[in-house]
Amino acid sequence: MKATNKRHILLRYSLVVGFVLLFSMAIVWNMFKTSVVYERDWNNKADSILTQVTTIEPERGKILADNGTVLAANLQYFTARVDWLSAGIKRDTLMKYLPALCDSLAVLEPSRTAQEWKEELTSAYERITTDKKKKNHSYRLIRRQLTHGEWERLRTFPYFNKGRNKSGIYSERESKRCKPYGSMASRSIGTVGKSETSSSLHGRSGLEMALDSMLYGVAGEATRIQLTNNIVNHESVPAIPGYDITTTINVALQDIVENELYGMCHETDARWGTAVLMEVATGEIKAISNLEWNDKAGDYIEGRNNAVLGYEPGSVMKPISMMIALEDGIVNNIDEPMTTGTTWIYEGRAINDPHGGAQLTPRQIIETSSNVGMSRIIVKKYGSNPGGFYDRLKGMGFFEPFHSGIGGEMSPVIKRLGNTRADRVALTRMAFGYSTLIPPLSTLAMYNAIANDGKYVRPHLVKKLSREGQPDSIVPVTYIRQQVCSPENAQKLRIMLRDVVWGSRGTARKWVQDERVPIAGKTGTAYTISSDGHYGTQKRLAFCGFFPYDNPKYSCIVLMLGANRGAGASSGMVLKNIALKMYARGLLGNEPSYAMTVDKDGKQVTKTPSQATLFASTNPKHTSNLRKGLGMDHPKVFQQPGSTSKGVPNVRGLAVRDAIRRLEDAGLCVRLRGNGCVVAQSIAAGSQFVRGQVINLTLRN
Numbered sequence: 001m002k003a004t005n006k007r008h009i010l011l012r013y014s015l016v017v018g019f020v021l022l023f024s025m026a027i028v029w030n031m032f033k034t035s036v037v038y039e040r041d042w043n044n045k046a047d048s049i050l051t052q053v054t055t056i057e058p059e060r061g062k063i064l065a066d067n068g069t070v071l072a073a074n075l076q077y078f079t080a081r082v083d084w085l086s087a088g089i090k091r092d093t094l095m096k097y098l099p100a101l102c103d104s105l106a107v108l109e110p111s112r113t114a115q116e117w118k119e120e121l122t123s124a125y126e127r128i129t130t131d132k133k134k135k136n137h138s139y140r141l142i143r144r145q146l147t148h149g150e151w152e153r154l155r156t157f158p159y160f161n162k163g164r165n166k167s168g169i170y171s172e173r174e175s176k177r178c179k180p181y182g183s184m185a186s187r188s189i190g191t192v193g194k195s196e197t198s199s200s201l202h203g204r205s206g207l208e209m210a211l212d213s214m215l216y217g218v219a220g221e222a223t224r225i226q227l228t229n230n231i232v233n234h235e236s237v238p239a240i241p242g243y244d245i246t247t248t249i250n251v252a253l254q255d256i257v258e259n260e261l262y263g264m265c266h267e268t269d270a271r272w273g274t275a276v277l278m279e280v281a282t283g284e285i286k287a288i289s290n291l292e293w294n295d296k297a298g299d300y301i302e303g304r305n306n307a308v309l310g311y312e313p314g315s316v317m318k319p320i321s322m323m324i325a326l327e328d329g330i331v332n333n334i335d336e337p338m339t340t341g342t343t344w345i346y347e348g349r350a351i352n353d354p355h356g357g358a359q360l361t362p363r364q365i366i367e368t369s370s371n372v373g374m375s376r377i378i379v380k381k382y383g384s385n386p387g388g389f390y391d392r393l394k395g396m397g398f399f400e401p402f403h404s405g406i407g408g409e410m411s412p413v414i415k416r417l418g419n420t421r422a423d424r425v426a427l428t429r430m431a432f433g434y435s436t437l438i439p440p441l442s443t444l445a446m447y448n449a450i451a452n453d454g455k456y457v458r459p460h461l462v463k464k465l466s467r468e469g470q471p472d473s474i475v476p477v478t479y480i481r482q483q484v485c486s487p488e489n490a491q492k493l494r495i496m497l498r499d500v501v502w503g504s505r506g507t508a509r510k511w512v513q514d515e516r517v518p519i520a521g522k523t524g525t526a527y528t529i530s531s532d533g534h535y536g537t538q539k540r541l542a543f544c545g546f547f548p549y550d551n552p553k554y555s556c557i558v559l560m561l562g563a564n565r566g567a568g569a570s571s572g573m574v575l576k577n578i579a580l581k582m583y584a585r586g587l588l589g590n591e592p593s594y595a596m597t598v599d600k601d602g603k604q605v606t607k608t609p610s611q612a613t614l615f616a617s618t619n620p621k622h623t624s625n626l627r628k629g630l631g632m633d634h635p636k637v638f639q640q641p642g643s644t645s646k647g648v649p650n651v652r653g654l655a656v657r658d659a660i661r662r663l664e665d666a667g668l669c670v671r672l673r674g675n676g677c678v679v680a681q682s683i684a685a686g687s688q689f690v691r692g693q694v695i696n697l698t699l700r701n
Contacts, residue, residue, distance in 0.1 A: 079146075
């Protein structure tokens, strides 16, 4: 019996030992295959993992208003989740803290009461913990995404404050492009999105698209490295954040322009409307609005950027044609009568003029918007050479791109005519705004030149670039032509445009006149072309002008489609209301707090603040970004201020925060005047000083 048991035991022992030996041999064999036979394959696989490069997305730059207010920026949003199968979750502990937790959740997310939160969480816990085969055991706590502040607050709630391991709470983070002011200048700011070939967010329209290369920044790289018990990403090339772009948009003016355009669109049942407000001296676009009726929304929403798309401008083209006539000497005396008539047959085609008369002066031709008068003037010189009209406009820089920073910007389209009968007829139409495609912004730039004594300043929407709070490059005031017309002829044109509003026969006299803000400008009406290629009954109604007349500070154009009133009563009224709102808010130099000075005759007059000198601390190599992005040849660049070994630090050219830090570290008390960058310091760099001594800094934008 004993021998039999011994045999059985030995047999079983032999089987176990044999199995262990076979298993050990299999392990050894697989180790041999891995380390010797397939050594190259495994090494290649390890290398492929460790040499794998992951792209690090840079922080996209912000788009700012002219005073630094954020118009568009990336914000972090969080999706709160609970992993109910987390090892640290104890049912008894959860139930103990559940009432207090639900009270807190009801305050953060009041869509549910505390009792409803309790029922929801209990149900979710039971459902997921009893079904352990369920692959997705993550529960989304709150349906909406949370801001950073809300997520940090959620983590302090009872039970959740124990951390992820014990409570299961965690978050998924997502970056979103947000516009704090909603639809304000939304089309000009633009949108971002992912493309079919890239998961990165890039600009799709507006400034976001036009300046995408600068806003996006430079992507970084991360490689995989082997630690003791894990493989982790290591940042090998850090990402460089995008530039923050300060625009010329003024939030207060943008609000005025949008509200006035919106109100008039509703009042006149317009299909769409666009308005652009620009600073005369600098060409800075202070406000731009594009509203379009949307059937689904049942309201006007921010639509396509009609301000930079080409349309037949109608009679707002006449002052530009008159500018050519004055510069070419076709017209010298603007008060000298000339034969016009209400109908003129030219090359067998009639030009009708409901505003005309037997004789009109050039002033009256603009005042009454005479088609016949304007055609006769241009034909005088260019009738035998219609193509010369195009050449003259080209010589003035009319077709040159602005590089304004607005996405989708078009240049004017005017055909260079030959010398056929049809071309000569087309010339007469071009003279008063037909047979052309001219963006409203191009028309506005010419009117701005008239207000600016003939200086043809470049419209622009970008003011400066900065990165991480440090200014990099400033967009200076540039000119398409230093003088598109002489100051004397600009003055004559201003008189003509004033007559349109203030003359006894002016086409805008009934609607745009106001003694508080004298406005000068021109109405324009153009019929739209229907699908059959003929002019229909729907009209585009424009008014372009500047104010105040005596000392123009702002120029503005308003264009509306399908309004049920005339140009003066629709677009003209929008411009007038914008000017009056600006006056009421003291934005036209009419504030009592403005400094007073004495002129050469001893009379007290208002002193207008001088134009700030624009400059920035920067590295010269960065200016290539500005040149490429905005098509500029000579951006204004300043070096970092030199350091001083002793005495007062040199802070000229620094941003205010840097300047304060340097001076206070040295022991000085800083006082500021103005805003922007440091342009002057009251104690010269390198001078001796006493700790606690006051130094005054002068700042300018």
